[in-house]
Amino acid sequence: MPLWQQAAVGAGVLLALAVVARVVHRWWPRRGVELVAAASREAGTILGLFTLWQIARILGVTRVAGGIERAEWIWRAEQWLHLPSEVAMERFMLGHEGLLRAANDFYGWVHFPAMNLFLVWLFARHRRAYPSVRTTIVLFTGSSLLFHMFLPVAPPRMLTSVGFVDEAVLLGQSVYGEFGSGVAAQLSALPSVHVGWAFLIAYEVIRISPSRWRWLIVVHPVVTTLVVVVTANHFWADGIVAVVLLVLAELVGRALTRALRRLRERIRARRGTEAGTGTGTEAGRGRPDAVPALVAVPPPAGGDGRRQVSAAGPDPTPTVR
Secondary structure, three states: OOHHHHHHHHHHHHHHHHHHHHHHHHHOOOHHHHHHHHHHHHHHHHHHHHHHHHHHHHHHHHOOOOHHHHHHHHHHHHHHHOOOOHHHHHHHHHOOHHHHHHHHHHHHHOHHHHHHHHHHHHHHHOHHHHHHHHHHHHHHHHHHHHHHHHOOEOOHHHOHHHOOOOHHHHOOOOOOOOOOOOHHHHOEOOOOHHHHHHHHHHHHHHHHOOOOOHHHHHHHHHHHHHHHHHOOOOOHHHHHHHHHHHHHHHHHHHHHHHHHHHHHHHHHHHHHHHHHHHHHHHHHOOOOOOOOOEEEEOOOOOOOOOEEEEOOEOOOOOOOO
């Protein structure tokens, strides 16, 4: 079964579990049931987004034209801007095979697990911040996917004409395979999702966590950026564009969060107003205000005072004289 189908099945199972747990929680309100419902819903949502990502990458197989030419243009632009040479950095790593193997392992095995651990930590320890962070992740990853689908760019390791080497293939560590196998998935260098996710994790941890050790997370995006460059999987420009998209996603995500909050407040206020109006209406439909219980009536003939009777009429009880 292809990876996207496995992800789709997993997402469906988790979302179904979330619905069942939500129904159970209505009849049996327990903290554990509520936690299962929330965790299943969020995990199913993330897995569903991953499924859409995989499908979109497969559909992009017909959009590979111009990938090499764009990569060559980026290389020339970086040379003109005098950015550090990725070729020189890769050649240095080729002389240190142990470091190069470690870098390839980091590239292949840290990307997704780091994001998964971050989301688990965020959900378990800072759940109030989870929705806004999830929105940022969706916006950034979705916009990156649009670039990959409609603006394919080859990674540096494919530019053998300027001196790059696909050293991961030479060392048997490639997560992609040789050029030509799964080429569409490989023409997705711009922007670098590796770099974008790493900076997103670092930023959110520093922003949310109260720990004095939170600044150590800065190591993650620094190491990730160096790894994707020395392994010839990305240009510097790929990381720069990723950070720019991340900033835009964060700003748009905050705006959406504020808009949704205002919308919820308006809905609550409207419901409260309607409830108040309904209460007043029901009160108006009740019993009419009571008329005075006692009224003055003329005294009987020969009497020298006033006798009070109820509004219903004179008291039928005979008066003893």
